[in-house]
Amino acid sequence: MSKQVGDFIIERVREWGITRIFGFPGDGINGLMGALRRAENEVDFIQVRHEEMAAFMACAHSKFTGEVGVCMATSGPGAIHLLNGLYDAKLDHQSVVAIVGQQARMAMGGDYQQEVDLISLFKDVAGEYVHMIMVPEQARQVVDRAIRIAKAKRCVTCIIVPNDVQELEAVEQAPRKHGSVHTGVGHALTNVVPPLEALQQAANVLDEGKRVSILIGAGALGAAEEVKQVAELLGAGVAKALLGKAALDDRLPYVTGSIGLLGTEPSWEMMIDCDTLLMIGSSFPYSEFLPKEGEARGVQIDIDGRMLSLRYPMEVNLLGDTKATLQALIPLLKRKEDRSWQEKIMENVHDWWEVIEARARNEANPINPQLVFSELSPRLPENCIITSDSGSCANWFARNLRVREGMMASLSGNLATMCPGVPYAIAAKFAFPERVVLALVGDGAMQMLGINGLITIAKYWKRWSNPKLVIMVLKNLDLNQVTWEQRVMVGDPEFTTSQDVPDFPYAQYAEMLGLKGVRVEKPEDIGSGWDAVLGADRPAILEVHTDPNVPTIPPHITFEQTVKFSKMLVKGDPHEIGIIKQTFKDLVEEILPH
Missing domain, CATH: 3.40.50.970 (Thiamin diphosphate (ThDP)-binding fold, Pyr/PP domains)
Incomplete structure (x- = not known):
């Protein structure tokens, strides 16, 4: 034929x-x-x-x-x-x-x-x-x-x-005549570096800064050593946009963690107090979490010229590959002798992790979702791949999970759509079958598309050299992120008709498919639950019953948000008592951890 x-x-x-x-x-x-x-x-x-x-x-x-x-x-x-x-x-x-x-x-x-x-x-x-x-x-x-x-x-x-x-007969190549096109296979090898003049201008701005903040995104993946060198030379702190979470080890003392609505208090404080901003490979969209315009000088590195000076008016725009550009920039930078700015950042980061741990230990009904992530952090396998869905689970992924060097992590960044958590994890497992993969998903996204993904996993998992694929479902029977947005951004009580999620036995369903299912309903069982699914000889689902009333508190609460939150309570929310209790606990831990 x-x-x-x-x-x-x-x-x-x-x-x-x-x-x-x-x-x-x-x-x-x-x-x-x-x-x-x-x-x-x-x-x-x-x-x-x-x-x-x-x-x-x-x-x-x-x-x-x-x-x-x-x-x-x-x-x-x-x-x-x-x-x-x-x-x-x-x-x-x-x-x-x-x-x-x-x-x-x-x-x-x-x-x-x-x-x-x-x-x-x-x-x-x-x-x-x-x-x-x-x-x-x-x-x-x-x-x-x-x-x-x-x-x-x-x-x-x-x-x-x-x-x-x-179904037509193929033609290997177009005839050699006027109007035909003859193409070939092969990607271009690129290593774009800005001109020396632009690099020197950037170095001058960064050297003159006394309080330098660095923001990295997905463009910094693969350039961890260079980012570390720059941070140490400039005595800077490093905040991470969500897509850049795995770009730098969260255990580094000057890494302030995520930034934005799902970000940390140290990231917010660093951006508000800095006099110089270095943005590397990020299109982070929320300008209100960056320095106020005119209060900081700016340098940006991006491979896409369309993204330069998009979120903040930069003094120097460097078009280039992150790793190559930083390698060319580093010899031009001077090491700052005054380390007080970085020391302050490191102190804030240390205190923040104490706050996070204390919040995770607060009692909830039945389980505090922050505890689920805090218990996972020390158990993360080396070189694992982590995916998160959108929703409240993305808050805890951003704030509570400490990603280490060698790990990969991602979620839907700019679209912030529901449902990629499970398919992302399946794709990661096909690409790296020897690595442990974890998907962190809410029950809303799990019901929308994730359950279907379990069937795909059941179809293919025996092909993988290492069968360890874990899907954790936060079961709070609520479209939790939107519920909190209704409360804080609009000032409305929860609209239960739109927000309630039907109950579903995720762990039992996994068992029906020949996978492992573990159900956790008590906080004291979270650790053993994680151990069970991470030690399973097949893909596993961890179904955790969590409290929807634990607030996803942003790092900075505006006066307008406070007013709307108060109006919501005045109007009467079906979970008002639980909301007040859990919000009070988390705010107390910020002042007096433990």
Whole structure:
């Protein structure tokens, strides 16, 4: 049988070094499915339970490996289902290619079944490159450009293939004549460094600063040693945006932890009191948590020129690769003799961890969620990979979990969507089957998509060299993050009709699937619960019953938020007594830990 266009597409994807595709079949991609069957030993097709999970997995694959992630879906509804996960990749600047089917060419424009204008649909999320292969001669250039652009621009691209085109006879290369395009395989090797003049300007600003604060994001991943050298030379503290949580060891005494609404008190204080800001590889969105405009000088390093001076008006903007730029900057910096600023930061960090530990030990009904994370921190396996979902669990992931060198961690940063926690973890396990992976998820996200992920885990886990994959579910029967946002940002009591989450036996369901399930309902059992799932010989679910009334207190509470919180209490919240008790306990621990 002659090679079909579907075969050519899969082979070309393989030539780019891509060996795994996440997706779900459908008649709009039957030709591609046939090609995947014929290339089964070359390209691994991971069948998910929902196309949204495929897109999340492709995003996570890019986040954890630095490679291009690929997802695949059928025409119409399948393609539509990819969108949320693709937007997650777009907003977090990840390299993802979506390959989607389309109805036959002769049907297009005829209001045919499942016919959707896919080019228009994907034009925003895959705006850098979205094209439809209409003839076999196009296949090579469209595949090559989609993958190359996704990698070079750190963006989402999309390839649309009508189902009849998939089964046409392939053309290895376009004819050599006017109007043809001849592309090749291979990514460019980049090591962008700003000019020496700009580096010297940045060094001058940083050297003149007496109170330097550093903010790092995902762009600092892989540059830990350089960031440490800069922090030690400048006598600075280092705050971390959520996507940069794993960029630097939380045990370093000058690391203030996360910043923003989910951040720490030391990060807030450092940013408010600094006179110089160095931002490295971050698009952290909340300007109110940065220094007030005009009160600090600024230097920023980013590989994407579009992100420079976006959150704060920087005096010096350095366009370049983080590691290479810092390596070029370090010899130009002078070591500060006055260490009082950094010593103050270190003192604040030490006190903060005492506060965090004290808050975690406060009694709750039945379990304080902070305790779940505090008990996990010392138990984190070496080189593990951690994923978090959005919601209140992201608060405790950001504040209470101490990530060590060699670990990886991520969540949905800029989109902050629900549901990536479990698919991220599955993708991480496929990419690094020998490493322990943990997903930290709320019961809202678990019911929305995570339960489906357990079925996928049950399907594939025996393929992994190390079967340890742990999913922890915070079971508080409440869409907790939004409930607290209603209280603090709007001043409304909890609207139970919208916020209540149905009860579901997660651990029991895991056991039904052949996985391990552990249920914890008492605080004294948390430690043994973690030990049980981390020691399991198969993927495991830890279902922890936690108190929804433990407040997710931001590092800085504005007067307006205080007024709205008070109004909520005046209006009457169904959990008013519990809220007052738990809020009072946490505020007391901030003043008098233990």
